[in-house]
Amino acid sequence: MMATTHAAVGLLLALPLTVVAPELAPPAALAGMAGGVFPDLDLVAGVHRKTLHFPDYYWFGAFPALVGAALVPGSGIVSVAFFLLSAAVHSVSDAFGAGTEPRPWERTSAQAVYLHSRNRWLSPRYWVRYDGAPEDYLLTVCLLSPGLFVFGPTVRRVAFAFLVVGGAYTLVRKRLPDVEERLL
Ligand SMILES: [Zn+2]
Numbered sequence: 001m002m003a004t005t006h007a008a009v010g011l012l013l014a015l016p017l018t019v020v021a022p023e024l025a026p027p028a029a030l031a032g033m034a035g036g037v038f039p040d041l042d043l044v045a046g047v048h049r050k051t052l053h054f055p056d057y058y059w060f061g062a063f064p065a066l067v068g069a070a071l072v073p074g075s076g077i078v079s080v081a082f083f084l085l086s087a088a089v090h091s092v093s094d095a096f097g098a099g100t101e102p103r104p105w106e107r108t109s110a111q112a113v114y115l116h117s118r119n120r121w122l123s124p125r126y127w128v129r130y131d132g133a134p135e136d137y138l139l140t141v142c143l144l145s146p147g148l149f150v151f152g153p154t155v156r157r158v159a160f161a162f163l164v165v166g167g168a169y170t171l172v173r174k175r176l177p178d179v180e181e182r183l184l
Pocket of ligand 1: 039053094
């Protein structure tokens with residue numbers, strides 16, 4: 001799944017806070033979206049879907065932080081909790097997409113995301129055929145939409161930016177490997 005879908009999940013995770021603790025909902029939403037994008041920074045440095053992807057270990061940070069946020073609510077601890085929770089969900093959900101190859105629609109890679117505790121790759125499930133597939137963008141739109149109505153202007157602006165970026169990425173996705181090859 002593409003980064004905008006993971007960011008959209010992060011926003012959705014923060015949605016209940018608009019009811020339970022409205023003053024903490026905006027920092028949770030922003031941290032959730034940031035945590036949703038964060039693991040994919042290993043596209044730039046390191047091994048993609050391995051260096052910053054931890055389908056197992058992020059939970060060990062997310063759960064204590066969530067408990068802490070419930071016991072002593074504050075914007076700092078809530079931000080940490082939702083960042084880690086969103087990064088954890090991102091890392092797990094990458095297993096339901098495609099592999100790490102440049103043209104994932106060809107299904108040549110058996111590596112979806114790295115499970116550090118077992119020292120092995122999880123294989124792709126292809127529920128979303130590849131990152132930037134039309135159904136991937138549909139997910140971005142559906143998961144972002146509630147937040148676009150519920151949150152204030154700052155969160156809405158960030159969410160809207162993801163909507164635009166996700167759409168643009170989906171439009172050019174299949175051409176990207178050719179462009180990359182020409183540039184390199
Ligand atoms: Zn990822």
